[in-house]
Amino acid sequence: xSGLPEVRLxxxxxxxxxxxxxxxxxVPGVVALRADLTQALxxxxxxxxxxxxxxxxxxxxxxxxxxxGGSAEVTVTLVTRLGFTCRDVAxxxxxEVAAEVGAYTGLDVLVRVVVAExxxxx
Amino acid sequence: MALxxxxxxxxxxxxxxxxxxxxxxxGEPADAHERGCPHCTAAAADAxxxxxxxxxxxxxxxxxxxxxxxxxxxxxxxxLRPHDVLTLPSPHGPARLSRAAAAAVLRHTxxxxxxxxxxSCRIEQADDTRSGDPGHAVDVRITVTARFGVxxxxxxxxVRQMVAAAGEQALGVPVRRVDIEVVDVFGDHW
Amino acid sequence: xxxxxxxxxxxxxxxxxxxxxxxxxxDELDEQTLVxxxxxxxxxxxxxxxxxxxxxxxRLAVRVMGDRAEAEDALQxxxxxxxxxxxxxxxxxxxxxxxYRIVTNRCLGMLRKRRPVPVEEVDAAPAPAQDSPERAxxxxxxxxxxxxxxxxxxxxxxxxxxxxxxxxxxxxxxxQITGATEDAVRGRIHRARTRLAEAxxxxx
Numbered sequence: 001x002s003g004l005p006e007v008r009l010x011x012x013x014x015x016x017x018x019x020x021x022x023x024x025x026x027v028p029g030v031v032a033l034r035a036d037l038t039q040a041l042x043x044x045x046x047x048x049x050x051x052x053x054x055x056x057x058x059x060x061x062x063x064x065x066x067x068x069g070g071s072a073e074v075t076v077t078l079v080t081r082l083g084f085t086c087r088d089v090a091x092x093x094x095x096e097v098a099a100e101v102g103a104y105t106g107l108d109v110l111v112r113v114v115v116a117e118x119x120x121x122x
Numbered sequence: 123m124a125l126x127x128x129x130x131x132x133x134x135x136x137x138x139x140x141x142x143x144x145x146x147x148x149g150e151p152a153d154a155h156e157r158g159c160p161h162c163t164a165a166a167a168d169a170x171x172x173x174x175x176x177x178x179x180x181x182x183x184x185x186x187x188x189x190x191x192x193x194x195x196x197x198x199x200x201x202l203r204p205h206d207v208l209t210l211p212s213p214h215g216p217a218r219l220s221r222a223a224a225a226a227v228l229r230h231t232x233x234x235x236x237x238x239x240x241x242s243c244r245i246e247q248a249d250d251t252r253s254g255d256p257g258h259a260v261d262v263r264i265t266v267t268a269r270f271g272v273x274x275x276x277x278x279x280x281v282r283q284m285v286a287a288a289g290e291q292a293l294g295v296p297v298r299r300v301d302i303e304v305v306d307v308f309g310d311h312w
Numbered sequence: 313x314x315x316x317x318x319x320x321x322x323x324x325x326x327x328x329x330x331x332x333x334x335x336x337x338x339d340e341l342d343e344q345t346l347v348x349x350x351x352x353x354x355x356x357x358x359x360x361x362x363x364x365x366x367x368x369x370x371r372l373a374v375r376v377m378g379d380r381a382e383a384e385d386a387l388q389x390x391x392x393x394x395x396x397x398x399x400x401x402x403x404x405x406x407x408x409x410x411x412y413r414i415v416t417n418r419c420l421g422m423l424r425k426r427r428p429v430p431v432e433e434v435d436a437a438p439a440p441a442q443d444s445p446e447r448a449x450x451x452x453x454x455x456x457x458x459x460x461x462x463x464x465x466x467x468x469x470x471x472x473x474x475x476x477x478x479x480x481x482x483x484x485x486x487x488q489i490t491g492a493t494e495d496a497v498r499g500r501i502h503r504a505r506t507r508l509a510e511a512x513x514x515x516x
Contacts, residue, residue: 087294
C-alpha cells in the first residue's frame, strides 16, 4: 500500500437518492414516487410554498437521502394501488433499496418508507 | 330624480329600496303607494332600465380553465399531512402509511358494496398496552349512509367483515375493532 | 374472521361486484359525505367539491375583480384556503355560502393590495375570451359601459351587488358571506344599484 495515495470515496446525498429512487420504482406495487414538497411546487404560487420545510439534502423524485459518515438514511415516499398490500410494498422497498444502495455505495443504509397514497381506480 | 338612499337601504319615502327594486325587476305591478310616490317610481324605472343588461351580465358564464383546479390539486396532494400516519409492521425499519390514504381504502371498500356508502372513517392505532411498544392493530370507526330499505343488521355485519378484510389485505394492519354507525339513509324514491 | 379474509382475499375481487370503471368517489355522493371525507383528508372528495362549486366561485371572482387572470389567481388561492380550513367548517351555513365567503375574502384582499388605478384607466371589461359569444358581448357598448360602472364601484358595494344580481344569493346569505348585517347588505346593494343606474343613464 505504501507509495499509493490514500483514496477516500465520498458518496453524496444526491447519488444515494438517485440510486434509491431507481430501485424503489422497480418494486412491484410502486406506482410512483411522490416528489418532495419543494420539488412538486415549483411553478406554483408563492403562497403555496412552505419556507419552513426541511431544506437539507436535495430530494430526488420522492426520495430524500442523507449520508453521514459510513451510513445513509433514505426516506422513500411512494404511491401504490389497490391490489397490493401496503405493508408488503413498504417492506419490499426497504429490502430492495437497502440492499442495492448498500451494494453500490458500501454504505450502511436505513430506509424509511411512507406510503402517501393508494390509487383506487383500476 | 336624485336618489340619495340612506345606509339602511330605505328610499326617502321610507320603503325598503331593495324590495321595491326586486319587485320591479320581477315584473310585479306597483301598489297604490308606489304608483303615486316619486321615489318608488324612480327606483322602479331604474330597475327596469338596468334589468335587461344585468340579466345579460348574469347569463355570461365565464368558466375557469381546468389548469386552476389542476394546480390546486397538485398543491393539495403535496400538502397532505405526511406526519399523520399509521405505522406498518416491518422488520426493516420505519414504515408508515398515510392515515388519509388508509381511510380512503376502507371507504372505497364500503362504497363498492350495494346499498351503503361510507361517510366518516377514523382509524386509530393503539399502543400495545402490555409491552408499551407501538402496536399495529387498528380500531376503525366508520359512519355510513344506507339505501332506504336495506336490512341494516345484515349490511352492517357485511361492512364490518369487508372493512376488517380490507385492513388486513390492502393495508396490512390487523383490525382489532370496527364500529359502524348508520347516520343517514338515501334513496331514489322519496 | 377467516371467512371475512377469504371474501376479500384479493382487493380487486372486492371491487368486482360493482363492475369496472367505477371511480373512487361515486359521482352521486351527497355533499355532506364529501365534506366529511374532505375534512378527514380525502383529497379526492375535496376535488369533487371544488369541481362542483368552481364555476360559481369563478363567476363571482371575475365580476368582483373585473379581470380573468386575477380571478383565476383568486380562485386558486381560495380553493387552497378552503382545503386548509375545511376542518373548521361546522355546517352552520350551506357549504356554498362558506365557499363564497372564502372567495370573497380572497378577492377583497387582492383588491386592497392592488395599486390604485384612476377609474378612467381601468379596463373594466374582462379580457375578451376566445369564445365568440363572449366577444360579441364585449363589443356591445352597453355591456362595456356596465362593466366600467361596476369596476368603478367601491369594492364592498360591488361584492354585494354581484352576489345578489349575478349569483342570485339572498340577503341573509350575502350577510353571512360578507360578515355584514343584513341591513347593511340591503343598503350596499341599493347604493350599488343606484350608482349603476346613474352611470348607465349618463351613458345613454
